[in-house]
Amino acid sequence: MDEYRETELKKRISESTIRRLSLYHRALETVEENGKETVSSKELAKMEKLTPAQVRKDLSFFGSFGTRGLGYPVTDLKVKIARILGIDRIWNIALVGVGNVGSALVSYKEFARQGFKIVKLFDNDQRKIGSNHKGIVVSDVKNIVSELSGSEIEMVVVCVPGSVAQFVVDDIVKAGLRAILNFAPINLKVPDNVFVRNENMAMELEYLSYALVNNHSKNRVK
Amino acid sequence: MDEYRETELKKRISESTIRRLSLYHRALETVEENGKETVSSKELAKMEKLTPAQVRKDLSFFGSFGTRGLGYPVTDLKVKIARILGIDRIWNIALVGVGNVGSALVSYKEFARQGFKIVKLFDNDQRKIGSNHKGIVVSDVKNIVSELSGSEIEMVVVCVPGSVAQFVVDDIVKAGLRAILNFAPINLKVPDNVFVRNENMAMELEYLSYALVNNHSKNRVK
DNA sequence: TCATCTATGTGAAAGCCTTCACAAAATAGG
DNA sequence: CCTATTTTGTGAAGGCTTTCACATAGATGA
Missing domain, CATH: 3.40.50.720 (NAD(P)-binding Rossmann-like Domain)
Structure with a gap:
């Protein structure tokens, strides 16, 4: 799966996962302000006191956003999470x-x-x-x-x-x-x-x- | 077990259980205002949109507060939950x-x-x-x-x-x-x-x- | 006193969520 | 091009939480 579409989604996404998406979003804003272009699940996890596996699992419900060996593209992931949460609008x-x-x-x-x-x-x-x-x-x-x-x-x-x-x-x-x-x-x-x-x-x-x-x-x- | 003592407690009580204790406490305040003397797990559950089994299980971690066939004594249970939560003080x-x-x-x-x-x-x-x-x-x-x-x-x-x-x-x-x-x-x-x-x-x-x-x-x- | 009814307390089962662990994929450096 | 390194994506395992279901115990009424 490359991009998330709700209509294709079979599994129910848990409330906890959605709440953590908010946390990832704000962490990515911070990382972006610091000028970094990629970020690993390990770094994101540390910022929000979670585990790297949790971060990867959560994101995997919505698609494959990362690059193995490198991590996640900061701005791109931030935009994608915003779209999932529906906060890419007023x-x-x-x-x-x-x-x-x-x-x-x-x-x-x-x-x-x-x-x-x-x-x-x-x-x-x-x-x-x-x-x-x-x-x-x-x-x-x-x-x-x-x-x-x-x-x-x-x-x-x-x-x-x-x-x-x-x-x-x-x-x-x-x-x-x-x-x-x-x-x-x-x-x-x-x-x-x-x-x-x-x-x-x-x-x-x-x-x-x-x-x-x-x-x-x-x-x-x- | 008749009364709850933390020092005797072996099992860790989950965060969700503690949060629900707060809900039971406020529900009991309402029931008490309405002048009822006993309340069943079914009634408490309905008030906070939970299941009766959940209510009974949560309370059972701390003791046996109810009477079979009758339910829980409202004021007494409220006081006991307040003590557990530590809100029986300023x-x-x-x-x-x-x-x-x-x-x-x-x-x-x-x-x-x-x-x-x-x-x-x-x-x-x-x-x-x-x-x-x-x-x-x-x-x-x-x-x-x-x-x-x-x-x-x-x-x-x-x-x-x-x-x-x-x-x-x-x-x-x-x-x-x-x-x-x-x-x-x-x-x-x-x-x-x-x-x-x-x-x-x-x-x-x-x-x-x-x-x-x-x-x-x-x-x-x- | 006895039968019936009601509602608790709780092991066991089911369900859900998190963590583990590793194959796979991409990078980096020679 | 090849090897070593990094980090993702993900089934499977493990652990935790909720729900089930019923024995138990007290209430109620005749």
């Missing part, structure tokens, strides 16, 4: 809930840098509706279905309290959108063709808490 | 990088609610140093080693740009801290006894991008 995004977290994300440079463009804001607070955040006027969330339906927006970031997140998400689904990044600490119910990713920052601190309390060590010899 | 936390994301987290209620208390702020920007965020005065990051060493702070949230994150983390390690929640999009190098959790929000959007472009469906029949 994605227009709406954000609901312009609170602390929401307004931080409006200005979050990493989103913009990767082509994720927040173009619409919603809130239910009359004091916020009509106000301007980084050039975007906040709309009333009660119009969300009509404003998103048939628009150029394909993803929504949800930063509302848990108590109302399900209602907001029901509307997003009603508008026909299929990709949601959820910051509310609840399990959202959506149809099977809608994708939800959860960002649960408190959960990560809980994991750290567990690790400290149980005195784990990555290297522990038992 | 954790004092420092935050470095009072930018968009950093200052949003200072006001993030979910942290406070779970006992994660941000008590110290650092930045390298002279305009921010000395300013007040929610009652906390921002300190100069160049004093971070001395200010953290031997303090009551045990975790650090890092919200600085990728280009300086490694330097900040080196200082955190130097100060003897062992738990870091990292928002910078780089792989941090730390000794094996230091725990790092990465919060990579752009990566989650990249996953959504991949899912949309490749028209996956959780239920696809191949």
Whole structure:
């Protein structure tokens, strides 16, 4: 296989592999900035704390991108991974809930840098509706279905309290959108063709808490 | 086994199990609010989109908390999971990088609610140093080693740009801290006894991008 | 008290993901 | 052109995680 095409793909690619593709992509950006033209699986692995075999196996699901004895062409591989991930384009995004977290994300440079463009804001607070955040006027969330339906927006970031997140998400689904990044600490119910990713920052601190309390060590010899 | 003790534990508990404990904990909070006194593995599973067998297996690593024919005692199980996770106490936390994301987290209620208390702020920007965020005065990051060493702070949230994150983390390690929640999009190098959790929000959007472009469906029949 | 029902706890099986190990392919240097 | 070296691509093995399936134990109701 020389080039990846989803329609030809039989095997399901695991979630872990896709997440690592993101890591390879950012590692390749770094390598490219340093002016290197080729990079080995060993070097990529070291940069992201993985094994060389893992890197090669992941990439092999999508094609043969490397040259034996030499490694992978940096820019070329970066472009190919971007194409696989679908980040070789601009994605227009709406954000609901312009609170602390929401307004931080409006200005979050990493989103913009990767082509994720927040173009619409919603809130239910009359004091916020009509106000301007980084050039975007906040709309009333009660119009969300009509404003998103048939628009150029394909993803929504949800930063509302848990108590109302399900209602907001029901509307997003009603508008026909299929990709949601959820910051509310609840399990959202959506149809099977809608994708939800959860960002649960408190959960990560809980994991750290567990690790400290149980005195784990990555290297522990038992 | 009736009660969980780490020192007696032989088998390593998987990361996924610990993450799910957080989910069970929040589900139990909801169930408790609704006034129920017992809950079955089936109900817990439904709330977090898992399987009943998964719930029972996870809990069984730590003890026998349920009653056959009846289910689990809600409050009791919640308290026991909190103890396992180490969230039956207050954790004092420092935050470095009072930018968009950093200052949003200072006001993030979910942290406070779970006992994660941000008590110290650092930045390298002279305009921010000395300013007040929610009652906390921002300190100069160049004093971070001395200010953290031997303090009551045990975790650090890092919200600085990728280009300086490694330097900040080196200082955190130097100060003897062992738990870091990292928002910078780089792989941090730390000794094996230091725990790092990465919060990579752009990566989650990249996953959504991949899912949309490749028209996956959780239920696809191949 | 006894029969029925419900839901846990857990070995075993199945499934999934990572690592191993090596043939193959290309480079590099003479 | 030939040999030594490097590094990929990949079946197979190994290891880890989830799911299955059922014995067990307590609840419930007559």
